[in-house]
Amino acid sequence: MTVADPGQLAVLSNRKDNMAQMFLDRVAATPHREAFRYPSGEQWKSLTWRELDELARRRAAGLIALGVEPEQRVAVASSTRMEWVECYLAAVLAAAATTTIYPTTMATDVAFIVGDADVHVVFAEDAGQLDKLREHRSETPSLQKVVLIDGEPPEADGDWVVSLAALDELGTKYLEQHGSAVEERLDQIKPDHLCTLIYTSGTTGRPKGVRLPHSVWTYEGAAVEGIQVLSPDDLQFLWLPLSHVFGQVLLAVQFQIGFATAIDGRIDKIVENAAVVQPTFMAAAPRIFEKAHARIVTMMEAEGGVKAKLFHWAFGVGERVSELRQQGKEPGGALAAQFTLADKLVLSKIRARFGGRIRFFVSGSAALDKKLAEWFHAAGLLILEGYGLSETAAGSSLNRPGQYRLGSVGPIFPGTQAKIAEDGEILIKGPGVMSGYHNQPEQTGEVIDADGWFHTGDIGHFDDEFLFITDRKKDLFKTSGGKYVAPQVIEGRFKTICPYASQFVVHGNKRNFVSALVTLDADAIQGWAAQNGLAGKSYAEIVTSDAAHAMVQGYVDELNLGLNRWETIKKFTILDRDLTVESGEMTPSLKLKRKHVENEYADVLDKMYE
Template identity: 50%
Template sequence: MDNTPSPFRSVPDMFASRVAESGDREAFSYPVPSPTGSGEKWETLTWTQTRDRVRDMALGLHSLGVTSQARCAIAADTRVEWILADLAILCAGGASTTIYPSSPPPDCAYIVSDSGSMVAFAENDEQVAKLMGQRGAMPGLSRVIAFEGDAGGDDDWVMSLAELEARGAELHAEKPELFGELVASVKPDHLATLIYTSGTTGRPKGVRLDHSNWLYEAEALRIMDEEIRARGWEMLTPDDVQYLWLPLAHSFGKVMQVSQLRIGYKTAVDGRVDRIVDNLAVVRPTFMAAAPRIFEKVFNRVVMQAKEGGPTKYRIFRWAVGVGDRVARLREDGKEPTGLLAAQHRIADRLVFAKLRARFGERLKFFVSGSAPLAPEIGRFFYGAGITILEGYGLTETSAGAFLNRPGQVRFGTVGMPLPGTEVRIAEDGEVLLRGGSVMRGYHNLSGATEAVLDEEGWFATGDIGVLENGRLRITDRKKELIKTAGGKYVAPQSIESRFKSLCPYVGNLVVHGDRRPYCVALVTLDPEAIGTWAEANGLGTLKYPGLTRDPKVRAMVQEAIDELNEDLPRHETIKDFAILPSELTVEQGEITPSLKMRRRAVEERYRDLLDGMYEGSVQSL
């Protein structure tokens, strides 16, 4: 079923090959505080230097008793040490268990305990304290290794990363052949990664991904690149520069790691979301992967700045957006603008779009978008501005990557065509089924759960509803999130929510509600940064976030966007009423996952009384 065989036995084998081929080329760059105490500077690691650090860490883990497929957890933000630790775990023969640093202590303890992790890497004192506070709930955890901080004080249960590397260096001096033997012992069917899905409902499930899953992803991307080159386009080369900020606890971030090992490009690593825009100008990447929320925020900021420039500047901006949209639609059909439209686009580029591209360092080839739907309107806005967003699709259970739009074959509203070697079919009820080398081997410690989604022929039931259009997949909604109104009409809330974000730059989330109800209503959250700027321009600058959510002017602004949204919706999908929530949706309250996916049921339960109030006086069928 997987017709994309890899030339490598394991991820460590692929890593060793990359080191042998690329040696002194730069592998990573990362920010460190400046020695003078002012600002920061970027340091680099070559592939050889990376190998040396990974080797010492891997041998240090071996000295702590890490053996074949033994689980080691990582609780940290995206940083170069995360990548080094992950590679070290795999090279020692172990398997990485990922933990979001935002996870509360009980969740951390559950993942460590359920996975059977014997060692845990912790980013700093905060993460160390979480684990120490739950020590009694994790009897199998023998050691915590801290990237930074005081390493737990005098507690021998905690050691520093430097101490681990020192242990490994000593062992390497005694047995220089040991590292190579460990790498050679790892097999394709060995467990490589245990990722706990953040889940929109219920307790997270551990997804078991072995080395062959990641080898498939890396090889499929390489083959896809060859296919793209044959059409005169270019995907990735060893000379490219990736800016990596994605959470590495998520499979999307992980697939960008293994792609780097196969292709050999350089990666600039910094997980601080508030530094993305500033870092783009410093790193000047040729590509970057991101969730749609990042593109929504950039779009919102551009719209706000255009409005702040006054009526004339905003009219020019709106005109340019209209021109860009027409050009984007032509390019989706494989055509280029001519005549008057081409001339208009050149003017729009000089006045608006060139300034936007400059923000991204002016070397950008494309963005990759995944983990949630991208509003087609936002995709076309960037495309018309000369910035390509390649939307893809996959799940943790499919090693993140299953579909991707290709350069020169972009079609917004779809997630593109399957990766080489991935098969797709649509079930009778519309559910998307996948088969191929990316599909997980099963869930961890969950009897019956694997069989519920993975049949004997290898077909995985994604839980998503979709259609195939000329080989491209269009995801219409989550199977479990489809709304059926009291009148028997079906509503796909995700597409409505995605569309709304492109209409109102001041909104963070829209939650459409209406299952077994007579009509649809919505809960709205505001984007704190965007609404603050809007408030200053509209005489409400003294109000804090809660006050703005109650202000009539804010409601009128949101109502205007709701009205515009409703104009293009069938009657049964229109939003009849809405409420602006007094606070954002947060991970801590369980309303969104660490990967920024909304937990619809949790939000609806928390605001049940508010939702019920919007149906008072109506005849309900509950």
């Protein structure tokens, strides 16, 4: 089945030639409008599009002065912050190609990326990132210069390391002597030139460099503008890792449409920042929605009494209204009156936690449980789930505010084609697909066939024009009884049912039953511990207690009621610590590294089958 006829490319007449042109056209169209706001101490400061352009041009000239040539790689090793955007734009305006490095990446992997990508300049956030580069300097001969964003360069590094301020000063002097240097570079950029070399976070094996030319980003920007979900009057709160393709596509969309963005990558500040910034939309990975849901539910349960009863009543009303709205209807009569009261007393207060102006959230990067989406919808918070991969520049499909189906990832983008292979795999073809893996022609040939179809590795199906994702092809497993199990669906459902859950890793390939590894959320479990005689105990003592096991067993029993017999969780083990990005068990975009976890905890898993 193929959907989204390429004839729909007519709606993409607003597409730009390249990423630099997209940004410059935005500056020309709305020079004095706010482009970004960012935290500075306890306050938020703003940059207009014109101010951002002036800063990026100066820094681009600095890169040119350092000898960076068109399409040569400039890496950014930093958390999400205003400087990330500025340095990225500097590379774009210098006609270079950016390579992104997560700040949590281990030194050995940093060296691999810098070496494989042939990086010439790295913007390093701080001394910690600089140390990683210094540790493997002999393995990265292409790296000519490191620009330190925070702090002053150590004298011991000589002129190998310069400060951001020094680069800006260099750019200013260069422009005094070569006033048209940036314009000359801009004239050289072609749609098929490399814009971004982004390395997959690697749920298995070495990361692969995904080559994304300018054309994929200009397509993404035009496609999202074409489906009319955002306007220049929107305000985005952006915390997602800009080292990830999900974060970067939001930049392309912003340049195309012209809305403002409040940017701060500190995850522990998301809710606090949202309340202050009052955005109209925000994108996030499912784990953020799971944590927000868990925190709200456990807080209400801890309150108990009348407040808890009122909370559950209000959500019961909200769920009935949600069902109607999913059918395109509005409540009337007694239900309308009940909803007005429920909204005033409870639901509006939940929306206020996110600033009170959210039109919708966007969820991507991993599967979002439908029950979780329904819970937020009952509160008046619509989550539009989308779908894409690094290899498809993040966006291939998206639900729309007036055209959504919870549980799906929405209709395919205009100009993109999608079909389901005989084995259920989703295949994608279109202008958003990568040009290939860097230095890996064989692996490119394995995922892009002779007809140009990219094989996503995801299993799914269409219902009308809506695409539904079942699971990752490589994650599906078969029990020894010959039954297939899709672990992601079960994992997402459990984390919605159990407000104390952090991770739930379903296991059972070639086993005679299905088991799970469980971790509990460190924040949520403290309130439960206080109510169950475990106050003052350490995290490990709490989660490995008999009481915690009994609590989790209750939620597992509830989960099993909705599963097929062969899918039910017969045994589980609660781990004495959570899975983390730092320990290599989660990707920086908060996806589970399943094989890594199964190998790490092989003894624990085997014990459940003794």
